[in-house]
Amino acid sequence: MIDLKLLREDPETFQSRLASRGSYDLQEILALDQRQREIEQTRSQLQARSNEIGKQVGQVIKQGADPKGPEVQALRAEGSQVKAQLSELEPQERELKAAIAQQLLLIPNLPSPTTPLGRDETENVEVRRWGDEQIPQGQTLKPHWEIGETLGIFQGERSVKVAQSRFMTLVGAGAALERSLIAFMLDQQIQAGYIEVLPPILVNSDSLTATGQLPKFAEESFQCVQDDLWLIPTAEVPVTNLYRDEVLEESELPIWHCSYTPCFRREAGSYGRDTRGLIRLHQFNKVELVKIVHPERSETEHQSLVENAANILELLQLPYRVVELCTGDLGFGAAKCYDLEVWLPSAQTYREISSCSNFLDFQARRGNIRFKTKGQKGTQFVHTLNGSGLAVGRTMAALLENYQQADGRVAIPEVLQPYLGREFL
């Protein structure tokens, strides 16, 4: 959520910085805010008078006045009158406040001033590349879903029977490889300093609102209507919300969490895209990195988050590149975002395998996550960041494709061999 106070002070800046992400009407919010504050002032003055009358009645009766006498009656009459006025203002103020909050929830975060301007993903900026891209060499190079089916470790059709399209079942060595990847990623991130979290994977609406998936993107998540619970689209949601409505001690920061969870996405509007293999599923596994940090450190923390994610790809010897998203491609709550894209030789392209965002205080404000500095009055909002470290299914896809051998086998990266207990699939 953007800061209403700052918006009030400098609407032009907000408007112009938001322009790179679409058109948003801030004027209406400002008008509502103006009226709300006017009413609040009047209301609070009336309230003050009402409190005063209440006190007087109490005192007068204590001093022996007749509770039914004229003195008390006069005060009560005025009290009733003030109350009548209040009963008109109160609902107005409440409605205005609700309307403002509702509209603010629909405004995306301001892009960082350092975020490249651009309309869509074609204007993202490549930051660097790592590793040697393997170029398809005739018929020996297969896409990962063919490799998976050939090896008998994917059961795509049966998954459709059990659930729907866009679900995948891994069997035998495939299941073991997925599990090995998860364990490997967690071990690496724990070593890097992240504390592991295994959170609920159903969350309530408040949680999704805090991290920004609601109210605008309800159609992206699976919902359990009867219970106000949703399947998480990413561990970012439960892990960040661990600290919702809390005031942390400054000394507790930064908090680094890594979290393996399944993730569930409806992928509305992506019909026909990536229909095969592991790239775009309704359910997939991911190890997520989440950071809760001091505002002054969020820039640095963002850089190290990207490094921590990229490190997994380097250890697995998978070629990748780092791309900085332009303003038009930025996620709703992000101020700045780097994607890691892994090389998929079958498609001869890089595909997103991690998205590392800095939300600044956007989520903290929605979720009311603050910290307090010892000896200082008041509180500040923390900054939140997160990124995949990594998407496990896509890692498996990249691994199968990049490590496939001419004889049809798939080599296992050295770092994974202790986990899987074998050198080839």
Place this chain on the structure above:
RNA sequence: GGAGAGGUGGCUGAGUGGUUGAAAGCGGCAGAUUGCUAAUCUGUUCUAGGGGUAAAUCCCCUAGCGAGGGUUCGAAUCCCUCCCUCUCCGCCA
């Protein structure tokens, strides 16, 4: 699912209609003091919104005792609805 209990400030825990942001204790912070590993004394101690001010960690107003309504001149205290937690029984990975 059945029965019961309960939700008060960082914590423990008073408070059943009248200056209650809310007793007391603990903790925290600041200061004083003591030669003994810490004790004692004094003071202080929340958050949010709005307004004032050049500005503030300063002043003023309002709100906050799970949430939302209601009764009343006045509600932590009374009424209604909802949420959550705990205990026992049942069921269950």
